[in-house]
Amino acid sequence: MTYRKTTMSMAKLAIAFSLGLTSVVAIAKPGKRDETPASATVIEHVTIVPMTETGGVIADATVVIENGRITSLNGVAPKGAKRLNGKGKWLIPGLTDMHVHLPSDGLPRPPKYPTEAPTFFFDTQDIMTPYIANGVTQLLNLDAVAASVGQRNEIASGKILGPSIALAAVINGAEGRGRIANTPADGRQTVRNIKAEGYDFVKVYSDLNVDTFIAIVEEANRQGMKVLGHIPESFEGQLEKAFVPGFAMVAHAEEFSKQSANFTDEDAKRFARLAKQNGTWVSPTLVTMRWIASETRSLDEMKANPNLKYMHPLLQSKWTTANRYNRNSSPKLIDYFDRMVEFHRRLVKAFKAEGVPIVAGSDALTSGVVGGFSLHEELELMVGVGLSSEEALATATRLPAIWLGVDGDRGTIEVGKRADLVLLNANPLENISNISKIAGVSVDGRWLDRAALDARMADLAKRNEATKADFDFGKIGK
Template sequence: MAAEGPAARSDSEVIEHVTVLPMTAAGPVLRDRTVVVRDGRIEKIAPSAGFHGAGGAPRIDGRGKYLMPALADMHVHMENDDILAKMMGGHVPPGLLNTADLTLPYVANGVLQVFNLSASPAGKAQRDDIESGKVLGPHIALAVMVDGDPPIQGPLATVAATPVEGRRIVDQILDGGYDALKTYSNLTFDTFSAMVDEARARHLKVLGHIPLRGKDRTAELFQPGYGMVAHAEEFAYQTPQVSVDAIPRFTDLAKARGVWLITTVSLNQRIVDQTESVDALKGRPEMRYVNPLTYQTWTTRNSYAASKDKLGRRQAVVNFNAKLVPAFQAAGVPMVVGTDSLVSGMVPGFALHDELEALAKLGLPSKAILADATRVPAQYLGVASDRGTLEAGKRADLLLLDADPLKDVANTRRIAAVIVGGKVYPRAELDGMMEALALRYAAMPKQMATLGVKLGGHFAPEDDDN
């Protein structure tokens, strides 16, 4: 049975004597507040002293706790039968995996908004099941991956070999009900330019990889309509050799052209770790919550571990990111937090907390990091009127913490409860749901053998110097 949690929950909740972190641009920390949630929305935030409202609604004691908006991961690849079969070069029987199991780790980690950057019809179905209330999971924004010919991620990408094809694909993305276009590394300059131009005219967001790696044509590629780079490492690959000396130029360019950045810095360190030894993954406790198909690929057909000759360049990218991201933050270049979950070692939900801590280690202020994982993603996605900050009238997608994340972003792991559309999931309940998930996954290899599941090849790394 899928881990969806109890169906019957109160339509209203009162969280008393809690410290509120609104995450608004100028809003201060609000201490000793009572927050009323009704019908999935934040109805009121009021001083606790003298508060008498909300009738007989269930009450949560928030003393010593911190209430903030739920987190967003702005670079993921959502698992489903279709994408896993394509990634792994094999056959995954329909129904072997289910959305509720695949999205539970996000919910349990307080990640209630994700941006799927390899969207497909199966991904649209997952989004719709969640929004209809059929499945417990995060809100999902969808971007279609478009690459040149030949595509690096062949099964996952739509191919645009000419400018005419590129413009037609923009129309298909819009007609298909997707939210954005993701550019990939093998696009030609003319095709990339045609897509960006068409998307701008049609008001479709464009983000992704910067094509023409090593050619240093970044200034030409940062055209009106190209809005966000999918990784910090993309800048490292623009020059023939990784060069920290180019960072001031890239910083000025991104600032001047209004181009945003998705961070994904923890990914590159995880790649270095796997290049040195795949055993770096096996000891991580969150691996219990990775489905066996993905775990098998990560550990037995790991393409990073199979290419140790690239270790030096991969470490150079880690060092580059450590200087680029603080430079962007200091210059005021808008950034959002992302992980590239589903690339080897990046476990959904858990990886977001790894990324927050990695950014803190680079010296970014906690308040800025948390904004880049809450308010700023909502602004980019155009949903800021609905969520991303803790204000009256907003959707009650919230995170109740046992410690102050403004003092240490690692405290985002200290989750007392996750509130999903006004429904409260206490820590103990989430732990029980996750344990049940781990047991289901532990039993799956036998089921896979019975069904004759066979996989070949490996998931070629999305983010590397291919």
């Protein structure tokens, strides 16, 4: 296929990156108002967008949160509760990004000896703060490693304020990156290893051969684990064979466009039928290819992005000085990516028309894709291709919870569910961009108002700016 070796897949071109701080930067401790929650928090006179399957809104509600759970939607404030005025505001469930890559501690070069420890360290709170500030209370990490388990556990223990994290470990083939399996027997054993090591899901990658891919999906079914990820290149010309029972989600629209020679509407409809017939969900990651197309043309938009300051300086340097999309640019590649962006729009329309479940993922940590903010961009792009604001919001709330198997605990606003909530200053059903107008966020019942969120973000940006000179990507590791 044209440009196959140049473009491959977005994740292949993007991540494989686990660097961090040369020393752990001290993190400003949050103030008492958001560190020690009241015995209960009550949001009064608020309009609830519960995002239940029946839809609708609940006007002039009183939401009571106790011990991290929603205990009433029309109750009375318990004695000693923190009372918040929700008049004129809208309450939605916390958002989920179903495709992120989280940086983790590591080496900037191959180890000099087998037991060498990491020399670069990321601060977990710094990674998570932009997500929380954007109302993202749940993540699916699609490049999970051992350090990712530690990040998840820091949050679960309460040491770090961050989203709940689900972990998918990668299995690849040939001489690619990740865990390598080139035979069905190796594939099955790798699945068993992933389960034993505590990961939640299995991610399949681009270099797997056909037989090993099928064996991985079969073994994951036996182990009660869902499989998601790429459509391996070995399925070119025989795409239908990839859609076997248990291949539960395709992680990029690009995985389909790689299988289309001319980006035709007929191909889009055929791909949608294959996914629907197999019960396979899709996370389009429209925002990623939009940024890649932009960077292939010029780095000006990315460099001017005001959200870039919230990324670690090393990542900022990598994106702006060692950007592989811009470095490999050519007029033909620019045209190819532009046509791919347009085809992805038609793909999402085809998925919707066919009834394929769509969830929002942004592939955060790809060059230019700033976590937290990127999920808002993704939802706006999906509305731009034909989803209603409510349908787009469902792709980041109720539907991810269903796919992840946590819909009994979160994803909608109902009594008994976890208090992961976002309070907005405007109606997101009228305009999806209103999800950016955040008045406050509840993370497992811990309330952060706008001032608290702004203070955390300002501190992060200030510390990043202060350490920029120490993190020149071109010099690190030499």
